[in-house]
Amino acid sequence: MSKNYAEKFDSLKDLFKAYRETGRCLASFNVNDNYDARAVIEAANEVGTNVMLMTYPPVIEGVGAEVFRGMTNGLKAIAKNDVYLHLDHSTSVDQCKWAIDAGFDSVMIDGSQHPIEKNIEMTKEVVEYAKSANVLVEAEVGKIMGRNVVVNSPDDFLASVADVKRLYTETGADIIAVGIGTAHGFTPTKPKIYFDRLQEIANAIVAPLVLHGGTGIPDEDIQKSISMGISKINIGTIVHTTYMKYFREGVVAAGDAAYPPLIMKEVLPEIIKVVVDRLKAVNV
Numbered sequence: 171m172s173k174n175y176a177e178k179f180d181s182l183k184d185l186f187k188a189y190r191e192t193g194r195c196l197a198s199f200n201v202n203d204n205y206d207a208r209a210v211i212e213a214a215n216e217v218g219t220n221v222m223l224m225t226y227p228p229v230i231e232g233v234g235a236e237v238f239r240g241m242t243n244g245l246k247a248i249a250k251n252d253v254y255l256h257l258d259h260s261t262s263v264d265q266c267k268w269a270i271d272a273g274f275d276s277v278m279i280d281g282s283q284h285p286i287e288k289n290i291e292m293t294k295e296v297v298e299y300a301k302s303a304n305v306l307v308e309a310e311v312g313k314i315m316g317r318n319v320v321v322n323s324p325d326d327f328l329a330s331v332a333d334v335k336r337l338y339t340e341t342g343a344d345i346i347a348v349g350i351g352t353a354h355g356f357t358p359t360k361p362k363i364y365f366d367r368l369q370e371i372a373n374a375i376v377a378p379l380v381l382h383g384g385t386g387i388p389d390e391d392i393q394k395s396i397s398m399g400i401s402k403i404n405i406g407t408i409v410h411t412t413y414m415k416y417f418r419e420g421v422v423a424a425g426d427a428a429y430p431p432l433i434m435k436e437v438l439p440e441i442i443k444v445v446v447d448r449l450k451a452v453n454v
């Protein structure tokens with residue numbers, strides 16, 4: 171690793187500005203509880219990097235945004251570098267406001283399923299609310315495939331440069347996630363990333379860009395997209411599937427004697443291993 175991924179910044183906005191300018195990328199991991207959150211922090215310690223923890227909406231709906239914020243604060247005691255907390259893929263303005271009030275560093279308002287006008291309107295409302303708390307806002311144009319997103323042609327998911335420009339300039343969102351061919355989850359074949367479109371978008375706006383669907387993207391494509399303006403990459407499925415695989419094995423092996431903290435002793439190193447591997451692919 172030749173670039174400094176452990177640099178300290180006054181704010182997350184400053185970090186992303188510097189990362190975009192210097193071709194660095196903040197690896198961001200979806201986590202669900204104290205165990206995988208801890209594994210990500212230990213992996214970041216091992217690699218020597220700043221890192222972002224991200225919660226999907228069901229996590230804060232189940233645990234509480236304040237509880238997850240408090241837990242992350244506690245875990246920061248074992249972190250050697252900076253750890254940021256983000257709400258990922260929220261489709262609700264009110265939920266974003268909840269996370270902002272709870273002290274999250276960053277929220278994503280995902281209006282990508284709506285026409286651009288509605289997307290802009292929702293994003294604007296979150297940006298306005300986030301301002302006084304200095305919370306970063308991520309918005310999305312185009313679609314990330316996989317899960318329930320049905321696409322028939324590139325027109326259904328590919329971010330239009332004009333829409334990206336509008337979303338960025340009319341809302342003041344800090345970072346923009348772009349649909350350029352990646353998909354959430356394991357992909358049966360290598361995703362076809364539309365690098366030409368990424369380049370056009372990167373030429374059109376100075377905002378740090380976000381790439382979703384990190385689990386299925388080969389290392390060389392991760393690195394190529396970082397060199398073209400991707401400053402945040404989201405990685406989720408590989409974390410929770412590793413967690414579930416080894417947890418399930420532990421439960422089966424222990425039978426009725428299964429006790430979560432003892433099983434997690436075996437699971438934690440496995441999660442750390444995959445996160446270290448992904449961190450090394452991003453921190454180039």
Ligand code: 13P
Binds near residue numbers: 258259383386404407
């Ligand atoms: P994966 O689950 O494919 O790693 O994608 C995660 C993501 O993009 C979350 O926003």
